[in-house]
Amino acid sequence: MDQELCQFCYDASMRSDPLAFLSTELDALTARGLHRNLRVLDGEQQAVATVDHKSVVNLSSNNYLGLTTHPRLRERAIEATRTLGVGTGSVRTIAGTMAIHMELERRLAEFKKTEAAVVFQSGFTANAGTVSSILSSEDAVISDELNHASIIDGARLSRATIKVFPHKDIAAARTVLESLPRPQRKLLITDGVFSMDGDLGPLPALCDLAEEFGCIMMVDDAHASGVFGKNGRGTIDHFGVHGRVDVQVGTLSKAIGVLGGYVAGTAALIDFLHHRARPFLFSTSHPPAVAASCIAALDVLLDEPEIIDRLWDNTRFFKAGLTALGFDTGMSEGPITPVIVGDAALAMRLSDRLFAAGVFAQGIGFPTVARDKARVRTIVTATHTKAELEFALQTFGTVGRELGIL
Numbered sequence: 001m002d003q004e005l006c007q008f009c010y011d012a013s014m015r016s017d018p019l020a021f022l023s024t025e026l027d028a029l030t031a032r033g034l035h036r037n038l039r040v041l042d043g044e045q046q047a048v049a050t051v052d053h054k055s056v057v058n059l060s061s062n063n064y065l066g067l068t069t070h071p072r073l074r075e076r077a078i079e080a081t082r083t084l085g086v087g088t089g090s091v092r093t094i095a096g097t098m099a100i101h102m103e104l105e106r107r108l109a110e111f112k113k114t115e116a117a118v119v120f121q122s123g124f125t126a127n128a129g130t131v132s133s134i135l136s137s138e139d140a141v142i143s144d145e146l147n148h149a150s151i152i153d154g155a156r157l158s159r160a161t162i163k164v165f166p167h168k169d170i171a172a173a174r175t176v177l178e179s180l181p182r183p184q185r186k187l188l189i190t191d192g193v194f195s196m197d198g199d200l201g202p203l204p205a206l207c208d209l210a211e212e213f214g215c216i217m218m219v220d221d222a223h224a225s226g227v228f229g230k231n232g233r234g235t236i237d238h239f240g241v242h243g244r245v246d247v248q249v250g251t252l253s254k255a256i257g258v259l260g261g262y263v264a265g266t267a268a269l270i271d272f273l274h275h276r277a278r279p280f281l282f283s284t285s286h287p288p289a290v291a292a293s294c295i296a297a298l299d300v301l302l303d304e305p306e307i308i309d310r311l312w313d314n315t316r317f318f319k320a321g322l323t324a325l326g327f328d329t330g331m332s333e334g335p336i337t338p339v340i341v342g343d344a345a346l347a348m349r350l351s352d353r354l355f356a357a358g359v360f361a362q363g364i365g366f367p368t369v370a371r372d373k374a375r376v377r378t379i380v381t382a383t384h385t386k387a388e389l390e391f392a393l394q395t396f397g398t399v400g401r402e403l404g405i406l
């Protein structure tokens with residue numbers, strides 16, 4: 001190479017790699033059988049999908065209702081792209097709020113039966129941005145031990161005191177609340193549906209506690225919206241606690257089939273988040289196609305509730321099949337059904353063997369779940385056929401016996 005160009009060349013031998021420790025950690029994961037390569041979808045996100053060039057029954061997506069490929073959503077996305085372009089070019093608070101964002105938020109508030117709603121880039125940023133903006137270092141957050149990582153990160157960012165209670169343990173949550181100074185501001189927070197176990201947060205009992213101790217009550221309904229409650233309004237509707245939950249979070253990335261998260265609540269809460277929630281203030285808004293297809297998804301929930309009935313029919317069928325085979329399916333109450341095997345390496349082996357046999361169910365270990373609770377997580381959708389689910393059950397049976405799990 002000529003002399004002139006070479007003065008810009010980087011000579012790796014001049015510098016030791018300050019990131020070398022990452023390779024050491026990755027090697028340790030590999031040695032424990034826990035290193036995973038990303039699985040790649042070759043086409044659409046569907047009930048039977050081509051993943052890593054192999055056709056598999058897909059039990060790994062959050063596409064509960066099959067809306068990722070629903071014709072009404074697809075058409076609205078294309079139309080919005082044609083008429084409004086592909087991007088917004090700004091954050092919401094500067095020049096990135098389009099009429100279609102406002103329309104989506106109006107529709108979400110109406111759907112969730114609240115005064116107002118605000119959309120974030122993801123469910124993760126909705127949780128993290130909300131918890132971190134409404135609390136400060138003077139306050140306390142009282143959180144179920146299995147709450148989602150985005151809630152935990154939001155609590156850490158807020159610098160509030162974090163008190164974790166054992167999973168769904170109302171008596172323990174009460175003990176925590178009794179130990180805190182009465183005037184301190186407190187946020188009591190739970191997932192509506194717990195993402196790794198598929199069980200429901202005990203909303204009525206938590207709302208009682210929140211009212212007794214004057215807490216802000218917040219529910220992350222990421223996995224419940226589109227699944228539980230009338231037309232998929234979520235666990236607040238399922239438990240009939242409308243008006244008792246101050247902050248409702250949902251995502252647009254799971255049953256809704258698109259991308260994003262939202263907070264629904266009072267007009268004052270939403271106005272406050274417009275001014276203080278950092279992901280809302282400092283990150284660009286959704287492309288018009290995202291907002292348009294989310295509006296179409298809400299139309300589908302209202303016009304085609306039979307899709308939700310199909311999801312539940314498939315859920316009951318598949319769950320009963322796994323139980324009949326003799327698997328430990330934990331405490332699930334909905335379409336997320338874990339197959340708990342304990343050891344993480346065994347969970348990964350089960351997942352790999354299932355995949356080789358044509359069933360895609362992701363293995364999940366620590367830190368996503370406790371060390372001794374590794375599992376393969378299954379999620380059925382409304383669009384699986386009974387034949388596909390039967391094939392998956394047979395495969396689970398065969399592989400489970402081969403690995404000595406059954």
Ligand SMILES: Cc1ncc(COP(=O)(O)O)c(C=O)c1O
Pocket residue numbers: 122123124125127148150191193194195220222223251252253254259260261
């Ligand atoms: C309980 C829960 N909350 C929030 C999120 C984040 O949602 P999103 O994927 O829209 O960021 C997830 C997604 O994994 C989740 O499981």
